[in-house]
Amino acid sequence: MSTIKAGIIGATGYAGAELARLLMSHPHVTLAAVSSVSYEGKTLAEIYPNFIGVTDLILEDADAVIEKSDVVFASLPHGLCEPIAKKCVEKGRTFIDLGADFRLYDEADYNEWYGLSYKEKELHDLAVYCIPELDRQKAKGAKIIANPGCYVTCSSLGLAPLVKSGLADLKHVIIDAKSGVTGAGRGLSLTTHYPECNEAFSPYKIASHRHTPEIEQNLSALAGEKVTLTFVPHLLPVNRGIVSTIYVDMTKPSSAEALHKMYADFYQDEEFVTVLPLGDIVNLKNVRCTNNCQISVHYDKRTDRAILVSAIDNMVKGAAGQAIQNMNLVLGLPENAGLKLIAPIF
Numbered sequence: 001m002s003t004i005k006a007g008i009i010g011a012t013g014y015a016g017a018e019l020a021r022l023l024m025s026h027p028h029v030t031l032a033a034v035s036s037v038s039y040e041g042k043t044l045a046e047i048y049p050n051f052i053g054v055t056d057l058i059l060e061d062a063d064a065v066i067e068k069s070d071v072v073f074a075s076l077p078h079g080l081c082e083p084i085a086k087k088c089v090e091k092g093r094t095f096i097d098l099g100a101d102f103r104l105y106d107e108a109d110y111n112e113w114y115g116l117s118y119k120e121k122e123l124h125d126l127a128v129y130c131i132p133e134l135d136r137q138k139a140k141g142a143k144i145i146a147n148p149g150c151y152v153t154c155s156s157l158g159l160a161p162l163v164k165s166g167l168a169d170l171k172h173v174i175i176d177a178k179s180g181v182t183g184a185g186r187g188l189s190l191t192t193h194y195p196e197c198n199e200a201f202s203p204y205k206i207a208s209h210r211h212t213p214e215i216e217q218n219l220s221a222l223a224g225e226k227v228t229l230t231f232v233p234h235l236l237p238v239n240r241g242i243v244s245t246i247y248v249d250m251t252k253p254s255s256a257e258a259l260h261k262m263y264a265d266f267y268q269d270e271e272f273v274t275v276l277p278l279g280d281i282v283n284l285k286n287v288r289c290t291n292n293c294q295i296s297v298h299y300d301k302r303t304d305r306a307i308l309v310s311a312i313d314n315m316v317k318g319a320a321g322q323a324i325q326n327m328n329l330v331l332g333l334p335e336n337a338g339l340k341l342i343a344p345i346f
C-alpha cells in the first residue's frame, strides 16, 4: 500500500497537535505538511518540545499544506474552512474539518447557534457528517468530512441505542456533561487560567451550548422524528476527557438487564465503543489518550428512568482520533489503523 500524505492546517492548536502526534504513528500515513499563521517559519518542535527529535516539519501556510497533501485536515476556529474546503475539492484532496463549519445540515441552525452563514452552499452538499459507529456507510469516498463535536460524540454514542429502540420518551432527555480544559483550546482566557479552573467546578452555557443542535440533529436522524433536549456542559479541572451522564424517561417500564442487553447488542461489533458489564461504572481515566468510548448502563426502577454514562477523550475520540477514523473510512484503510491505543493506568 502506498503511503498517504497528510497535512494539518492549524497544527499549533491542541486538536491539531494531537492529530500530528497520532498521524506520526499511523502505519499508512506520512505527515507531509503543517501550517500556522502565528508561527509560520518555525518548526512544530519549537512550539511543542515533545516533537524535538521526532519531526523537523516547518510550519508553512495553508496553501503549501494543500499542495503537499492527499488528505488535508483543518483544525481552526469556526467560520474559516469554506475557502480551504473549496481549494481541496478543486485540487482533488480529501478534506476533513475538525471544526463545526460543515456539521449542521440546516443553515438556519448554523445561523442561530454560530452567528454565521454558508457562503459556498454546494460544498455543504458534498460534506458528509460522520460518527463512524452511527454513519460509517456514508463516509467511503467522501470529499469533505465534517468531524463531529466532542460533547456531541460522547452524548450521541451514549444515547443512540435507546433512541433508536423507540423506547425513549424523547421529550425528556437530559444530558449533564463535563469536559476537561483542553476542550477550550490553547488560547488564553480567564476561565481556563489555572487558579480560576483548578479546585473549581461549574456548568457553563446552560441550555445554550452550540453542540445542542448537533446532538439533536443526530438523535432526530436515529429517532425519525424531531428531538429536543436539555444539554448542560461543565468545565472539569482535568486536562482531557468528557463524561456525559444522560437521563432519559422510558415510554414503558424496563429493567437494567434489558437496557444493558440493548446496548451490548447495538455495539457488539464496535472496536471503539465498549459497554461495561452491568454494575460497573464509567471512569474518565479508562479512556484517556484513546479513541475509545466507554458506556455504563443504569436503570432507576423507582422512576422508570434510564441513566447512561458515556466517556471519551475529547482530544482523541472527540477530535483527532475520530478524524483519523474518518480518514481511514474515506480511503478504505482498516478503520482502526493508527488508533490501537490503550489508556495509561496512571
Ligand SMILES: NC(=O)C1=CN([C@@H]2O[C@H](COP(=O)(O)OP(=O)(O)OC[C@H]3O[C@@H](n4cnc5c(N)ncnc54)[C@H](OP(=O)(O)O)[C@@H]3O)[C@@H](O)[C@H]2O)C=CC1
Pocket (backbone or CB within 6 Å): 009, 010, 011, 012, 013, 014, 015, 016, 035, 036, 037, 038, 039, 075, 076, 077, 078, 080, 098, 099, 100, 148, 149, 150, 182, 183, 184, 185, 186, 187, 314, 315, 318, 319
Ligand atoms: N479541543 C478540543 O477538545 C476539540 C476541538 N475541536 C475543534 O478543533 C478546532 C481547533 O480547536 P483547538 O485545537 O481546541 O483550538 P486552539 O485554540 O488550540 O487552536 C486553534 C488553531 O487555529 C489556528 N488559528 C487561530 N485563528 C486563526 C485564523 N484566524 N486563521 C488561521 N488559523 C487560525 C491557530 O494557529 P496559529 O495561532 O498558530 O496561527 C491554532 O493552530 C476548533 O474548530 C475546535 O472546535 C474539535 C473537537 C474537540
Ligand SMILES: CC(=O)N[C@@H](CCC(=O)OP(=O)(O)O)C(=O)O
Pocket (backbone or CB within 6 Å): 098, 099, 100, 148, 149, 150, 151, 179, 180, 181, 182, 183, 184, 185, 233, 235, 318
Ligand atoms: C471545555 C470547552 O470549552 N469545550 C468547548 C467544546 C470543545 C470544542 O472545541 O468544540 P468542538 O467539538 O465543536 O470543536 C466548548 O464548550 O466550546
